[in-house]
Amino acid sequence: MSITNDNKFSDSPNLEDLRNSMQNFADERDWEQYHTPRNLMLAMVGEVGELSEIFQWTGEVTSEQVKNWDEKKRQHLGEEMSDVLLYLIRLADKCGIDLPAAASRKIIKNGEKYPATKAFGKSDKYTSYE
Ligand SMILES: Nc1ccn([C@H]2C[C@H](O)[C@@H](COP(=O)(O)OP(=O)(O)OP(=O)(O)O)O2)c(=O)n1
Numbered sequence: 001m002s003i004t005n006d007n008k009f010s011d012s013p014n015l016e017d018l019r020n021s022m023q024n025f026a027d028e029r030d031w032e033q034y035h036t037p038r039n040l041m042l043a044m045v046g047e048v049g050e051l052s053e054i055f056q057w058t059g060e061v062t063s064e065q066v067k068n069w070d071e072k073k074r075q076h077l078g079e080e081m082s083d084v085l086l087y088l089i090r091l092a093d094k095c096g097i098d099l100p101a102a103a104s105r106k107i108i109k110n111g112e113k114y115p116a117t118k119a120f121g122k123s124d125k126y127t128s129y130e
Pocket residue numbers: 031034050082083086087
């Protein structure tokens with residue numbers, strides 16, 4: 001069964017473009033000194049908190065409901081997601097992690113851990129498989 005999704009990401013900028021933009025942003029401000037792995041990780045977690053606040057106390061919401069939020073709220077949502085992504089990209093860069101390559105490898109690993117034959121329609125952790 002395939003699930004259709006009419007949302008598609010833009011081809012550009014890609015993760016390397018964003019890595020480069022964050023590098024320039026930090027260089028232009030002499031912020032390299034603050035962008036240590038630990039600081040970036042903490043900044044990212046802070047932004048995850050800000051993203052969480054958008055969903056705090058709303059109760060469960062469906063994708064369709066979120067897609068119908070007003071433009072101001074949807075823009076806020078995109079900005080908080082972007083802050084998380086940008087700090088993650090910067091963190092990966094400062095740790096020497098090739099993020100798209102690592103994510104691609106992880107998707108393959110996830111597929112091996114959760115074979116569709118065992119996981120289909122079930123959200124159990126793979127450790128529960130016999
Ligand atoms: N030392 C810093 C500070 C900011 N940024 C960049 C990365 C984030 O995308 C964004 C975060 O900026 P703010 O800390 O001002 O956070 P918000 O944009 O979420 O603003 P606010 O906290 O007012 O909601 O700016 C950065 O790279 N390094």
